[in-house]
Amino acid sequence: MSGEIIKVSRNTEQAPINALSSQSVAFSHYNNLSAQLPLDPQSGEIVVGDVRDQAKQCLNNIKAIVESVGHVMDDVVKINVFVKSMNDLAAVNEVYNAYFDTQLPTRTVVEVAALPHGDALIQMDALISNGEGTKPQAPCDLIKLSRNSDSAPVSQWSTQTVAFSHYNNIGAQLPICPTTGKIVDGGIKAQTAQCLRNIKTIMESIDVPFDDIVKANIYLTDLADLEAVNQVYTTFFPDSSIARTVGYMPARSVIKANGLPMGALVQIDTAISHGDGTPHQEIEDRHGIVIRTNNTVDAPICPLSTQTVAFSHYNHLTAQLPVKTHGGALVEGGVTEQAKQCLNNIKAIVESISHNMDDIVKINIQLTDMADLAVIDTIYAGFFSGELPARTVIGVSDIPLGAAVQIDAVVSNGEGTPPTH
Structure with missing residues (x-):
């Protein structure tokens, strides 16, 4: 693991456990949560009811994860809400604010084409503050x-x-x-x-x-x-x-x-x-x-974005399409080859800044066909040798260049950016 600060990945049985992601991945002063579907953690099934019941279950799962790491819901900084129909947003809002006592988090709401479970109407992920930091940082x-x-x-x-x-x-x-x-x-x-x-x-x-x-x-x-x-x-x-x-x-x-x-x-x-x-x-x-930027010729370069932008103890990567490093064309083959190319591009970027794939704390995957997720999962874990990052998967009806998959990532940056203390 790069740097001295330790990445902490945790799961609780009080929320659904996924073999291909960690429920929460803390690094330094933030904690990244995987997307939560409206699954009952005991049965593993979608809760019975309408979108209000499903929204409550998503938030209950987030709350269970947050409390399992010694935090409260008011420590949530940001929530992403993915709905199958924007017409359901008013019903979601009826239950949403009750989960926060004082300061509401920032929020992004998007209607998506599909979610990882066909019966799910909604999915949410979250970012929470982590004032205690991760070892060897002292709590503050x-x-x-x-x-x-x-x-x-x-x-x-x-x-x-x-x-x-x-x-x-x-x-x-x-x-x-x-x-x-x-x-x-x-x-x-x-x-x-x-x-x-x-x-x-x-x-x-x-x-x-x-x-x-x-x-x-x-x-x-x-x-x-x-x-x-x-x-x-x-x-x-x-x-x-x-x-x-x-x-x-x-x-x-x-x-x-x-x-x-x-x-x-x-x-x-x-x-x-x-x-x-x-x-x-x-x-x-x-x-x-210092904001530290980096592009490598070993991954596709775009004039409208920087491949990776580091600040303090985090590093944010531009979404990677399944594009060949040179020439800008989609890789030949199906979703397997495309997913590998996306992950290889991410790996090249991560390694160009002297990090490794196990430094990733959060992965976001967009797919044009949710049926392809099983294929992607067969190769996904092979890119990591330690505990898996938090993860969010959504279905979209289109991806730039007509790609079948797009992936972006957030990376821990233990060395920080100058001047570090």
Whole structure:
């Protein structure tokens, strides 16, 4: 394992156990949870009932995992909600807020084409704060900072930005005008610009520059819109003169959504570097901790993203398509060859920064055919020699380049980025 800080992977029998993932993987001051289906942990079957019952079971499973590692639900920083039908969101919201006593986490909601269990209507994963750190870090009583700005859309179901330690997570921003509360007029370009303006406004409200974004997730209802999205995207990145000098682009994932809240065409969420930390950490100049970027010629290079962006004790990878390193073409063969290529690309990136696959704490897999998951699982575990990462799998109706699979990852970064203490 790279670095001295220890990755801690844990399972509890109070939540469903999956042989191909760890329920929770803690590293330093964050803990990554695998996606939870509405499965009863004793029977292993989908709970009987409607989407409200299924949403409760997902949240009960998350709560059981959170409590099994000595935490509470108010330690949750971010939740991703994947629904089979956006029409179910109102029913999900009826039960959602009851699981949090005070500060709501950030949230991203996406309608997906399929989930790993055919009878599931919903699936959720989560990221939680981990103030005690992982060995040999000493426990510290860090404060979670949840903040909203009136200059960006405010939701009763989530907080705009939740910072903990040296990271800050911004919930999915829809193309909503904060004044009217409605989707902006215009097509995909207008909507993309509004999403990014909302993110920028939130960041400015907490005195964080736009180029502190280390990872962006773009959800589109039509991948044919991606070229137009990219035209707008490159007017926002790089933002500062320093970033323009080095051509900085965050890591990025583009994910096909079957539907988005309010009928939007696009939504974007982000992970932000937070160099000043949260109390009681020593306040530093946010540029005192360096964002470290890296591309390797041993994996596909994209001008619109950086393969891997490290900050503090985490490293965020751009989603990998099953593309050959040179030439940019899809690998020949079926889903087996495509999954191997995605994982080999990830492995090449991870090894280029002197890490190994067992340093991965979270894997996200998108498939165009959920029936292919069994095939992927036969090769997946072979890329890891230790405890498996947390994992989220969703079905999508399309993937860029017409691929059958796309995979992204979050990697532990025990050595940190300068100046480390």
